Amino acid sequence: xxxxxxxxxxxxxxxxxxxxxxxxxxxxxxxxxxxxxxxxxxxxxxxxxxxxxxxxxxxxxxxxxxxxxxxxxxxxxxxxxxxxxxxxxxxxxxxxxxxxxxxxxxxxxxxxxxxxxxxxxxxxxxxxxxx
Numbered sequence: 001x002x003x004x005x006x007x008x009x010x011x012x013x014x015x016x017x018x019x020x021x022x023x024x025x026x027x028x029x030x031x032x033x034x035x036x037x038x039x040x041x042x043x044x045x046x047x048x049x050x051x052x053x054x055x056x057x058x059x060x061x062x063x064x065x066x067x068x069x070x071x072x073x074x075x076x077x078x079x080x081x082x083x084x085x086x087x088x089x090x091x092x093x094x095x096x097x098x099x100x101x102x103x104x105x106x107x108x109x110x111x112x113x114x115x116x117x118x119x120x121x122x123x124x125x126x127x128x129x130x131x
């Protein structure tokens with residue numbers, strides 16, 4: 001994927017979240033796309049993420065959460081988990097790993113086009129997300 005196109009997709013998703021009154025963001029996971037999301041969020045929009053979630057990185061950095069450490073009280077109507085991956089299969093796995101207290105409105109996809117390509121017309125977020 002072209003880096004300019006990826007940049008525009010990430011900006012569009014951040015802007016959509018802001019327009020839907022999302023002001024607090026957790027970036028999940030924190031690989032190459034997650035690092036790009038953080039950079040855009042911090043430098044272009046002046047938003048500091050509420051936290052970073054990455055199960056592997058959490059083993060090396062105590063400021064990073066494992067998804068299992070996210071608590072219901074960490075979330076509000078203004079908070080979203082921004083799934084930051086460029087791999088459709090990984091996105092499915094990440095959605096399946098989300099805690100049951102999260103509402104679909106609390107989850108966004110930094111590269112929404114990949115999520116839309118991954119799920120077919122007869123599938124929905126709810127199929128993958130276990131409450």
